[in-house]
Amino acid sequence: MTSPAPPHEPDWHALVSQLIDTVDQARVRSLEAQNQLLALARSTLRAAEAGLLVPADDPRNLRFLASLNSTPQITQKVLSLLVPCDRSIGGYVFSTGLPLAYVNDPQAADEPQRLYKGVDEATGLVTRVYLAVPVQQQERILGVLTFVNRPGGDEEPFTAQEMQWGQRFAALAAALLQFHERVQMYRVWAEGELRRAAQTGTAPLGPLAMDIQEEPSQMPLARIVGKVEALPPHDQELVADLLEVLAVHWSRRADHD
Amino acid sequence: MTEPAKPAPTAAISAAPLSGGKPPAAPAPATAVDDLISADRLRRLLAEGNGAGVKVAVIDTGVEASHPHLENCVKGCYEVVRRGMNFACQPCAPVDHVGHGTACAGIIHSYARQADIYSVRVIGQNASGTGDQFLAGLAWAIEQKMDVVNLSLGTTQRRFHGTLHDLADRAYFQGTILVAAANNYQQASFPAVFASLIAVDNQSFPDPLAFRYHLGRPIEVEAQGIYVRAPTVGGKYQLWTGTSFACPHISAIVARLRSVLPTVTPFQVKTLLWCLRGNLEEK
Numbered sequence: 371m372t373s374p375a376p377p378h379e380p381d382w383h384a385l386v387s388q389l390i391d392t393v394d395q396a397r398v399r400s401l402e403a404q405n406q407l408l409a410l411a412r413s414t415l416r417a418a419e420a421g422l423l424v425p426a427d428d429p430r431n432l433r434f435l436a437s438l439n440s441t442p443q444i445t446q447k448v449l450s451l452l453v454p455c456d457r458s459i460g461g462y463v464f465s466t467g468l469p470l471a472y473v474n475d476p477q478a479a480d481e482p483q484r485l486y487k488g489v490d491e492a493t494g495l496v497t498r499v500y501l502a503v504p505v506q507q508q509e510r511i512l513g514v515l516t517f518v519n520r521p522g523g524d525e526e527p528f529t530a531q532e533m534q535w536g537q538r539f540a541a542l543a544a545a546l547l548q549f550h551e552r553v554q555m556y557r558v559w560a561e562g563e564l565r566r567a568a569q570t571g572t573a574p575l576g577p578l579a580m581d582i583q584e585e586p587s588q589m590p591l592a593r594i595v596g597k598v599e600a601l602p603p604h605d606q607e608l609v610a611d612l613l614e615v616l617a618v619h620w621s622r623r624a625d626h627d
Numbered sequence: 628m629t630e631p632a633k634p635a636p637t638a639a640i641s642a643a644p645l646s647g648g649k650p651p652a653a654p655a656p657a658t659a660v661d662d663l664i665s666a667d668r669l670r671r672l673l674a675e676g677n678g679a680g681v682k683v684a685v686i687d688t689g690v691e692a693s694h695p696h697l698e699n700c701v702k703g704c705y706e707v708v709r710r711g712m713n714f715a716c717q718p719c720a721p722v723d724h725v726g727h728g729t730a731c732a733g734i735i736h737s738y739a740r741q742a743d744i745y746s747v748r749v750i751g752q753n754a755s756g757t758g759d760q761f762l763a764g765l766a767w768a769i770e771q772k773m774d775v776v777n778l779s780l781g782t783t784q785r786r787f788h789g790t791l792h793d794l795a796d797r798a799y800f801q802g803t804i805l806v807a808a809a810n811n812y813q814q815a816s817f818p819a820v821f822a823s824l825i826a827v828d829n830q831s832f833p834d835p836l837a838f839r840y841h842l843g844r845p846i847e848v849e850a851q852g853i854y855v856r857a858p859t860v861g862g863k864y865q866l867w868t869g870t871s872f873a874c875p876h877i878s879a880i881v882a883r884l885r886s887v888l889p890t891v892t893p894f895q896v897k898t899l900l901w902c903l904r905g906n907l908e909e910k
Contacts, residue, residue, distance in 0.1 A: 455750075455757075456688075456724060456725070456750050457724040457725060458725065459725060459726070459727065461725070461750070462688060462725050462727050462750060462780075465750055465757040465780070466757070466780040466781060466782070466871075467781065467782070467783045467810055467814065467816060468779075468780065468781065468808060468810055468816070468869060468870060468871055469812070469869060470727075470867065470868060470869030470871055470872075471867070471868040471869065472865045472866060472867045472868070473854065473865065473866045474865055474866075475856065475863065475864040475865055475866060506783060506814060508814075509783040509784050509785050509814065510783075510784075511783065527854055527866065527868070528868070530829075530831070530853055530868065533868065533869075534812070537812040603784075603785060603786075604785055604786050607784055607785075607786040608786065615712065618709075
């Protein structure tokens with residue numbers, strides 16, 4: 371009777387890479403779901419264009435995570451745009467959590483007023499009627515749903531009821547956005563693990579990764595984010611404040627150096 | 628917009644003056660405080676008021692002071708900037724890059740034409756820092772002893788609750804009247820939920836100065852906030868919808884009351900608004 375062969379060492383690198391592939395699929399699916407939701411919202415609210423603004427990497431800007439427009443070319447342009455927080459109605463809604471709508475003054479004989487012209491200039495669209503509602507999860511604002519114009523050039527303003535419906539769609543978008551954020555965070559962690567393994571010449575999920583349980587100072591960013599996410603909202607905000615202050619400090623120190 | 632429009636209960640309004648005159652021989656016991664106050668006289672006062680001598684701070688995205696609609700009513704423009712770990716309020720150019728603050732100032736000026744408006748810009752470059760700037764701007768407006776502060780903004784972040792509550796109390800005891808836009812969907816917004824200020828929801832009213840007062844609700848006042856024609860940047864106009872635009876209607880009404888009753892306190896203003904409630908139905 372022979373003893374069983376020792377189990378082969380799993381290919382940790384392949385496993386983590388596979389995990390990244392799976393996570394990427396989930397990320398794509400979450401974006402598809404977000405687009406489907408946006409399409410449903412656009413059709414329910416009878417809007418010509420719809421978009422989902424989220425914070426960009428540069429915190430001074432928002433970017434479109436999803437956008438539905440009259441042509442794919444316009445959508446491509448919109449997805450590449452940055453919308454400044456302090457110069458746009460979208461930024462205002464993101465900052466304050468208050469929904470609003472506007473329509474250009476029908477009495478105006480001249481060129482209609484356009485608030486934050488960046489999107490219009492890049493796409494060739496002219497915003498005539500506009501609705502923006504915050505996407506929020508509890509007290510945290512994750513993004514802004516925007517609805518622009520009516521199909522066929524109709525200039526009928528968005529109604530108060532449509533604003534309420536927009537807020538309901540925003541609640542659904544918030545759940546999807548949170549899922550998207552978590553998937554994204556998981557990918558960052560897995561990529562970091564592969565990078566660490568390459569740098570140290572060890573297998574991913576090796577001793578260092580195991581030690582993470584014991585040694586908080588070796589936590590990768592994703593684990594810190596996970597810890598912060600488990601905190602109550604008030605403490606999360608304190609951590610966010612602290613990080614922001616540190617970021618300003620480091621940035622100034624780097625400038626000084 | 629939390630519920631469909633429905634008339635607020637209206638009280639029987641006495642035509643008797645606030646004071647003076649011969650009392651009736653056998654007065655019936657008063658059943659409601661507003662039976663003691665003449666709504667007709669209040670309406671006359673409201674009609675006489677034009678905001679003269681009243682300082683109104685508009686804490687918002689800035690104000691395009693050169694807009695023809697504003698007729699030089701903007702007497703100062705300030706912005707909150709970060710200085711090290713703190714925030715400071717400093718004079719700034721009379722500009723508005725968004726258009727929201729100009730709309731709010733324009734609505735106030737439309738209905739309180741002699742009020743002096745002070746713009747306090749608090750929407751910063753970084754969206755995550757807006758709450759701190761908002762607090763600093765509000766603190767500054769209270770320190771400056773503004774008569775009315777229009778807050779067509781707020782925050783949903785609970786970490787600001789305590790500080791905002793203290794500021795709202797400071798304003799209340801000092802006599803500065805805060806008027807705040809409510810967040811009317813799911814999420815409480817600060818400072819609108821505090822009892823020491825006047826929180827405003829939006830509703831459609833044909834008369835821009837009509838409003839309803841719902842005593843006992845966190846958001847007590849409903850005012851016109853559906854497609855309000857108001858100035859925007861570039862010297863132009865837009866039609867706006869949101870609680871943000873209902874709020875300045877009430878700020879204008881408060882400025883009018885304060886111009887004819889300069890020593891009126893926040894508590895008294897709320898009482899007067901309550902007595903004027905349903906003014907649309909009474910006309």
